[in-house]
Amino acid sequence: MIRFIIRRLLYLIPTVFGVILITFILFYAVGGSPASVALGKNASPQALEEFDEQKGFNKPLFAGFWTDTRALPAWESKEGMSSPAVLPVGTDSAASSGGGYRRVMPGGRYRLPTAFGLRKGTAYRLRVVCRSAEGGVLRLMEGTDAVAEAAVTAGRGWTRRDLCFKVESDDTLVLEGLQGGIELRSIRLQRRVLHVFDSQLIHFLGKLLRWDLGESIATSQKVTTMLRRGVGPSLLLTVPIFVGELVLSLSLALICAYFRDRWPDRALVFFSVALLSINYLIWIIIGQFFLAYKLSWFPIWGMESWTNLLLPVFIGIVSSMGANLRFYRTIMLDEMYKDYVRTAFAKGRSPAGVLFGHVLPNAMIPVITNTVVAIPFLYTGSLLLESFFGIPGLGGMSINAINSSDVEVVRGVVWVGALLYAGASLVSDICYALVDPRVKLR
């Protein structure tokens, strides 16, 4: 048994790693920086950069030495675009455009319009894709001092040149062309990070290890605090739903098993499919409108006393009962046709004795695994019930966060939920092994 648990614990490591990876890819790689959401559309590049610096968004994604900086927006020409949408190279009139490419004339000097001062003592690199018909040299100058130089050989093909330099002063960056004219296709300014693993992924991992889930963009509260505060009301709502629905659907499933293929069973099956087909949303709206508003049996909104919980719990039980009743019935029926049940009936045990003494314990195995796995979902609360009935739990909080694109909160809830689920599946497997000794052999 101990060996089984240890092996199962080891399985947990790749799963948790996978969860981290998915969360990371979803919220960092695809989602990108929430800076513009947090600071608004008109925020200055400097403010955005500072926000990213604080949250660790201005690092390479997985690993690498160079990262983009907002000081000079990356620019790439689209072939055939004649009017320059962005004019990154110089305000100098000599910078002419030919076919959408910036042209650096021999002897011309073009100021790089950086949005804010670069960090002193930090290495940067200017990556350009260029070509030159007659060959030329690109020289980068800080003020009047030349800091980097790259030769462009003559030819028709595009080549990439990196101009690496270290920023020493506040002087503006100037790009100078020497010898022949050079055409530029793209320009990108990148900053060197501390080391190759100074990346967003490692930053994210470090934050997770310190149990720092960041701060809400909307309310600038700590996400961990918000989670801790929301979990109570959520559980107050979900635990009664969970228990009530488990008891109710198990007993109805037993009734089904007892009356199998006779009319009470058929009626219950149809009833469960019908329950299943009615959208959760509709249950809530109808329930709130008729039971709370029209009949005023229940309070409509808020979280003042326990009576506020009655209606949401009732709706929660009704709306999730269909699926579970069906599932438990299948399990019970699977058992009902087994030999030991026939033997029990043959030796003259009462139907109730067979049902409760033989069928139920055996059917409990899949029920337990199914139940344990469902427990972590209690933590996220019920997304809709909470926002409809004004219960200040995690579900309502997540909905608000999604509506206001509050990435940090959503990420926190998703991540903790996934972690709990991974843990619960471990517990569920152990339970399974405890109640069913055959499992360990596999």
Next chain:
Amino acid sequence: MNEKGTSLWATAWQQLRRRRMICSCLWVLGAFLVLALYGEILHQWYRFKDQTPPYQRVDLQKRYIPPSVFRHPLAPSPDGALPGLATVACRLANHPLGTDNLGRDVLQRTIQGARIAFLVGVVTSLIAIPIGVVLGCVAGYFGRWVDDLVVWLYTTVACMPGLLFVLAIAMVVGKGLMGIYLGIGLTTWVGLCRLVRAEVMKHRERAYVMAARSLGFSSGRIVFRHILPNVFHIIIITFSLRFPAAIGTEVFMSFLGIGVQGEPSWGVMVSNARLRLWQGVWWEMTAVTVVIVVVVLAFNLVGDALRDALDPRLKSQE
């Protein structure tokens, strides 16, 4: 060759046809398909002509018209005479399900909603089913590290908290249909993948696969030409059962405002009608509710029947 054999599919079809309930469900689904196609044609037509379609046209003069049955279609004409049959029919056909708070026809919007629901069901299936099938087949057939990798992948995805994960994907991708497609499509392949993997594992050891292997067929050919047809019924069953679930999720997401934008989907209609419900405007809510419930119920019943007919063993593996 006079011996009459019936295929799995023919037997299943006969079983379905014998049940009257399932037949009526199939009719409902047929009507749903036709309405969705009609909605799509209408939508494309107005897009092609670059006009505001009638189901989007705001007409404040015609706000809150109740369904035609409730507008006294038999009331006498202004001159006191009883209305003729044509007049009554005309009255009944004018906004048969009433109008909403902006004077838009509820029936037309419901049909557009059917179009969106259909699109969501099909597109999310087109995303989820290939992922599940390919990963499941590959894992089941090749076993070893491929299997480990796939199992790792689906355990990980299964760990993500259901609906919240869907919503998070939609949030990151951006509001609109694409968010719904990706959110639902990328999260709902796990169950199918599990089933296909287990089934392919069983088939791997069968004699026909051995025979194909000894004939020197490539692995790809064995998996997709020989094994896949034998597990295809799982795909059909999964499709029919995930379709209503996708519709439900779309309603949910559009209701929350991160789903369909600027088009009348059922979720948008529910969210719109909910606010009017308190003012006593019940018809929009009723229309949408009834349509959603009927379509989803029909899908669930047909899916269950299909499962019973094609593979009863799947029942306990949900």
